[in-house]
Amino acid sequence: MTSSRATLIQVAERAGVSLSSTSRALHGGGASAAMVERVRAAAAELGYSPDAIGRSLRMKKTFQVAFAVADIGNPVYVEMMAAIHQVLAPHGYRVVVMSTGDTTTSTTELVRSLSGGFVDGMILVPLRTDDALIQALREQEVPVVVVGRPLGEHGLDSVSTDSTDGIARAVNHLRELGRRRIGFLNGPLDTTPGQARQRGFDAAHQGGAVEVAEDFTVAAGVVAARRLLAAGETQGRPLDAVVAANDLLAIAVIRAARERGLTVPGDLAVTGMDDTEFGRVFQPSLTSVSLGSAERGRAAAGIMLSLAEGHHERTRQIEVGPELVVRESTDPTALPDDIEPLSLDSP
Amino acid sequence: MTSSRATLIQVAERAGVSLSSTSRALHGGGASAAMVERVRAAAAELGYSPDAIGRSLRMKKTFQVAFAVADIGNPVYVEMMAAIHQVLAPHGYRVVVMSTGDTTTSTTELVRSLSGGFVDGMILVPLRTDDALIQALREQEVPVVVVGRPLGEHGLDSVSTDSTDGIARAVNHLRELGRRRIGFLNGPLDTTPGQARQRGFDAAHQGGAVEVAEDFTVAAGVVAARRLLAAGETQGRPLDAVVAANDLLAIAVIRAARERGLTVPGDLAVTGMDDTEFGRVFQPSLTSVSLGSAERGRAAAGIMLSLAEGHHERTRQIEVGPELVVRESTDPTALPDDIEPLSLDSP
């Protein structure tokens, strides 16, 4: 009975009709009502369900899309993945998660592995890009949408955001609040986001105090934040605001501020970036520049979808604008009302 | 050149040998050194990479494992998925993420869809279970590992944890600290975790004040936490500790406590559950009962792996013990030193 799955051939035999007619009857091609009825009945009796592999082999289509990222645990990527899944699933596509690894060579390797044909396309978020990677992407025959840097000039579909501009928005927001001695806590400068954000701060607030954390983490951030705050103070010009390159770094700044007895946002206003769940839940809730992770995910998925359906148009390059979300860490009157429902935890 | 991917047949032609020899030469079967050399060269020239679909069809093996969960955005599940991926990827398995939906019927439907054969097995985290679901799981021919309730009695492989005992540990910890008026903030009682945790508190601390939040979220938690704290106070016996069913609810309690001017952990000690990144990063960092999400993920992946390799032994039922992690929210001397490196965010 449930010994081994029923195949289409068995359904055909059971219904007493040919294999081709059976396929048509089930798949909707030209078939008489009587035929459809017979085949349906036979299929139901045998508990038939079509084999995805057989179908894929014939149709050259897997109905799978890869989502590749350096670290699947990162909240920003998680949000993106959820959005991608939400777009793709209703269209019958499955999402395969993959890891790019840390280096550009391992990423390149991953891209090359797409030739295996286990997937109809891939949404890639590379930490860094180099020529070899771009080259590999170009000569790939399975479509890839790159999230990160705009790569239209290389003929690649891409979805990006302008974090440089995002930092500028944070600075302007603090200026409007009357803050003048604004510091900047950045992450490593050899990363794409680190570089972009540094440019943003340099352009928006020349001569401000700057510190660089060894990593985009709270732990590394606290160390650097202490230096940043101390430096301003010893110069007799204590900072009254800090722009952090990241929500986690912003949290680090707040921790360091508390150590020094500073109130947030009273003595020190702090902004983060990425608008993560962390920031929303933290106390004080974080003013943060949203880079639209979910929206970028949706955009990438949308492109992927049309690519997977075979609509190879001109290369598409979408940019979603950053958006400032004001909360308690800069505005004491802000209400913590936008805490998202973060659903159940595991049984 | 890059027109269409080279097939094994083309490699065979190029090398001037038969198809079967080509396969053997590449896959390691009995083949002479000379043969291997010729085929390798031909394959390299043509840039051949084997087609995963063709291979799957023949070998009846997809090298894919599904991970199904109600909400992919949930940090607990994310941690689990990361662990699963980490175990499976080195063995050549890909991870497909799927959504169970909210209801047990949609979950059952998902399980049935496994008959499609697009995956070698599935790791399932059902929100709730009912007879139909268990029935569907039993008559599935593709192996499923259930994370949640122990289901060994039904002949199903499962990985579980004892959150009832976990709550008891939190209560005992607070007792040891000298706290006596301990309240409990739970989530919805019609969920598996809600029920288990309620049992845990009832058993460990009879007669304690209890409130139920409408959801396992900070927003819902704050509302319920206010009631909980107010109730104790009006009775002239203000609480000196609260056990929360969740890290998010614990954060809610801390918020509510601050509103009332209470210090944490001075006036009120608070414990959470799940040991999430949120709790580690929050200030004060959260004492929390770890339910070993990562470890459960690893265990489930391990079982899955042996199942996928065909080792169908007796049904396996693993239980990972809860573990209390003490941090600032109950112990003011605890150092926030265990903040995990949470890596980069997106460019």
Next chain:
DNA sequence: AGGGGTTCTGGAAACGTTTCCGGGAAACCT
């Protein structure tokens, strides 16, 4: 009534791979 068109059906090929099987050559042993 016969020709042209439409509708439905069955046979067969194709997708790309692995593996069973048989044959031939070489090596080994007595």
Next chain:
DNA sequence: AGGTTTCCCGGAAACGTTTCCAGAACCCCT
């Protein structure tokens, strides 16, 4: 030197599906 084992290779089948092609039946119209 003859028989037996070992080793290596090519032919062919199989996995489960979709789709092309051709033929049969039927209807409609003149």
